[in-house]
Amino acid sequence: MAATNEPVWMRQRGDRRRKLSREALVATAIEIADAEGLEAVSIRRIAGELNVRAMSLYTHIERKEDLLDLMFDEVAGELVIEDPLPDDWREAISAIARRERDTLLRHPWMVDLAARRPQVGPNALKHGEQSLAALSRLDVGMKDASKIVMAVDHYMTGYFVRARMLRERGGEQPYMRDMLATGRFPHLERAFKEGAEDQEPFEQGLTWLLDGIAREYGA
Structure with missing residues (x-):
């Protein structure tokens, strides 16, 4: 899938019926960052925590920067x-x-x-x-x-x-x-x-x- 400059919030989400959701992805990333710091957050680490293949995360994001944007905005909601x-x-x-x-x-x-x-x-x-x-x-x-x-x-x-x-x-x-x-x-x-x-x-x-x-x- 070709990368886009469109903000991640404007893109179509992956299939919510699947085991992995964007919400679970972001929540897991935030838990890791809270416990171990931002540098501990990686696609592979999150996939391991969710017990899914790393490539499956790319149904919701195109790159790690998308994940960081989502994490930042999720906490901004607080x-x-x-x-x-x-x-x-x-x-x-x-x-x-x-x-x-x-x-x-x-x-x-x-x-x-x-x-x-x-x-x-x-x-x-x-x-x-x-x-x-x-x-x-x-x-x-x-x-x-x-x-x-x-x-x-x-x-x-x-x-x-x-x-x-x-x-x-x-x-x-x-x-x-x-x-x-x-x-x-x-x-x-x-x-x-x-x-x-x-x-x-x-x-x-x-x-x-x-x-x-x-x-x-x-x-």
Whole structure:
């Protein structure tokens, strides 16, 4: 079958009556990525988990990039809040930001996959639409609203990368501890001591960000 540049969501699905479905394929790929990271995801590995021939997966996708696009958009669906958003713009965008935080912590590979620039799918569009809808309560144009969404996304990405680093590092490293004990880095030493009880500064940082936005637009 000749490859096409048409997004995978626009293509006809394989026969759903068969044992293998696109939904099962994507769900299995996400489970592998959650447990072992994005690099563990392969056509052969997924086929083995589903107990099917690797070639059978190509009834639903043409290449691995299709699978990555489907994975990204499936998780993007978890970003969408189904309940009505709060009327207040700050409460609405805060609810979306918290949902993003929780989703990234469940699926840490999403940031790595985003760097590969996957194609935008229907769930990602819903998430973008909802974020802009939240800011429609704020009297700004779409250009500024888009910048605000980007600023919140940047904050989320930075928060997640730091949280993942701290989790993988497993606490203070011996070298850092020894260097701080020398007294050559008094501000860092104090920051680590005073910050030890505040390992989740997410809400404070989000408040500072939204306070700045509110001042900028007189909200």
